[in-house]
Amino acid sequence: MHKVEVTVSLKPDILDPQGKTVQRALSHMSYDMVKSARVGKSIVMDIDAPSPEKALEIAREVSNKLLANPVMEVFSVRLIEGN
């Protein structure tokens, strides 16, 4: 079993009002050094695959099909642990 994390976020050129609000709140808390924030989501899956590479391949496949919408989002996959 392999644990894979998919991180989905809005494309960089798309306005992220939630991220903007987070950045503004941090600025009000005197964290002026935080110049921008983008909010995304993380999906962690246990994938029963013969190899870590195959698990990542499956994660990419389901990200393209369901987890992310390519019109507005980008995603990345990473292995958390395998055994």
Place this chain on the structure above:
Amino acid sequence: MKVGVVVFPGSNCDTDALWTAGKVAGNQSFPIWHDSSDINGADMIIIPGGFSYGDYLRSGAIAQFSVVMDEVKRFAASGGKVIGICNGFQILTESGLLPGALLQNDTLRFESRWIEIETVTTRTPFTKNLAKGQILKVPIAHNEGRYHIDPIGLENLIKNDQIVFRYHGVNPNGSIHDIAGICNREGNVVGMMPHPERAGELITGSADGLPMFVG
């Protein structure tokens, strides 16, 4: 005309759609459950608003894989009249029947109020009873209504007469080019964020939406 209204777990505008597109518009209307593979000979299909599958992952993302959507796709491909309203619009973009996507409102608020939209094209079966430039008073109620499409996609929408409605006066969600509703290239599939089915009788505040459902 026979009007089928698709019902997903979490749909909440199905009863309004059944009422307005049915009795008020002079049609026969009936619900179609999401796991049905039969649209019962409908001449028009409405995908209503609500929060199908709890809006999990993204609005409309899960609903695109339900059994009934295969039938809706077949019906649309054969030229059948399909309209997605609010969450229904989100489902149509997620399932690829309409281009683009719907993002969180730039106001960061759930926008629930009366607005005005301008009729841009009358070539669709839903706008044939309206006049080009006609302003409709209709309500909106959404959190993800900011229509987005890349610059080339937008150019194509304009060039191919696929913009059906634009917000008039106030753009409530930051949608690109003030777009409130679009159609596919053929014009038989329409998606819009405002709710014409909630503006079918004067007692609700406006009857401007009714002509959209009259055959």
